[in-house]
Amino acid sequence: MVCGDRVTVRRDGKAGVIEAVLPRTSLLYRSDAFKTKAIAANVTQLAVVVAARPSFSLELVQRCILAAEEQGISSLLVLNKADLPETPAAHARLALLTRIGYPLVALSALADVSPLRPALHGHTTLLIGQSGMGKSTLVNTLFPDAGMATAEYSEALDSGRHTTTHTRLHRLDAESAVIDSPGLQEFALQHLDAGALAHAFVEFRPYLGQCRFRDCRHESEPGCRIREAVQAGEIDSSRLQLFQALRRLQQAAAQRL
Numbered sequence: 001m002v003c004g005d006r007v008t009v010r011r012d013g014k015a016g017v018i019e020a021v022l023p024r025t026s027l028l029y030r031s032d033a034f035k036t037k038a039i040a041a042n043v044t045q046l047a048v049v050v051a052a053r054p055s056f057s058l059e060l061v062q063r064c065i066l067a068a069e070e071q072g073i074s075s076l077l078v079l080n081k082a083d084l085p086e087t088p089a090a091h092a093r094l095a096l097l098t099r100i101g102y103p104l105v106a107l108s109a110l111a112d113v114s115p116l117r118p119a120l121h122g123h124t125t126l127l128i129g130q131s132g133m134g135k136s137t138l139v140n141t142l143f144p145d146a147g148m149a150t151a152e153y154s155e156a157l158d159s160g161r162h163t164t165t166h167t168r169l170h171r172l173d174a175e176s177a178v179i180d181s182p183g184l185q186e187f188a189l190q191h192l193d194a195g196a197l198a199h200a201f202v203e204f205r206p207y208l209g210q211c212r213f214r215d216c217r218h219e220s221e222p223g224c225r226i227r228e229a230v231q232a233g234e235i236d237s238s239r240l241q242l243f244q245a246l247r248r249l250q251q252a253a254a255q256r257l
C-alpha cells in the first residue's frame, strides 16, 4: 500500500480494518541506483516546485515529468519565490518546458498561494521539488492545520535542509487533494524501457514509429525523424540530448543486472 491508495475499510468495534486496496489509476515510481520505489497512487497531476534560489536542476525537473508522463499523469510547473529578483531568469530556463506545453504558475508561497488553487481543483496533485524550493511553505499555507516544520535553508551552501520526511495526503475539498513527498535530490528512471522513455517525451510522440529503422535509437541512424525534427526546430536539441543520456544510463543499468 502506498500514499494515495483507495481502500475499503470494515468497522471492527472502534477500529477500522483495511479489507482491500482498490485498483489504481496510476502509480508513480522513482528509482535510485539500487532500487525502484513507489511514491504515490492515484495521482492525476504532478506539480514540480522550483524557485530561482537555491538553484534547481532542470534535468531533475524533466526526469520527474518523464516519470509522470509514463503513467499518463499531466505535469504543472510551480515557480515559487516569484518575489525574488532572479525569477525572470528561472522563468527563462523553464521555457524549454513551457514551449512544449507544460503550464507554469508563478507565485510566492510566503505571500499568496491563490494563483495555484484553480490548477489544483479536481485533481490529486503530487507536489515534488528539490529541497529548499519552498514546498513546505506552500503546503503550510494551503493547509494551515497540518503543522509542518519549515527549515531555513543555507544560502551560503546553496542547498536546502530536508524538513519533509513522509509522503502525506492533504485533502483540499471533496474532489481535490495534495500529496506532499519528501524533497528529492535524485530521480532515476531505470524503470522505464527505451520505448516508454521515448514516449514520455511528449513532443517526440508525433514522430515515433516514423524513423527509417524500426529500432532507431535516434542517434546517428539515417532517416531518423526525431533528428530531422530537431534540425527543423520542432524539437529542442537539449531534449534529444537528455533522451540519449537517459537511454545510455538505462543500458548501463541493464548491463549491471
Ligand SMILES: Nc1nc2c(ncn2[C@@H]2O[C@H](COP(=O)(O)OP(=O)(O)OP(=O)(O)O)[C@@H](O)[C@H]2O)c(=O)[nH]1
Binding pocket: 080, 081, 082, 083, 084, 107, 108, 109, 110, 111, 129, 130, 131, 132, 133, 134, 135, 136, 137, 138, 149, 150, 151, 152, 153, 160, 161, 162, 163, 164, 182, 183, 184
Ligand atoms: N523569498 C521567498 N522565500 C520563500 C518563499 N517560499 C519559501 N521561501 C523560503 O525558502 C526556504 C525553504 O522553504 P521550505 O518550505 O522549507 O522548503 P522545502 O522545499 O519544503 O524544503 P525541504 O523541506 O528541505 O524539502 C525558507 O527559508 C522559506 O522561508 C517565497 O515565496 N519567497
Ligand SMILES: [Zn+2]
Binding pocket: 211, 216, 217, 218, 219, 221, 223, 224, 225, 226, 227
Ligand atoms: Zn530515429
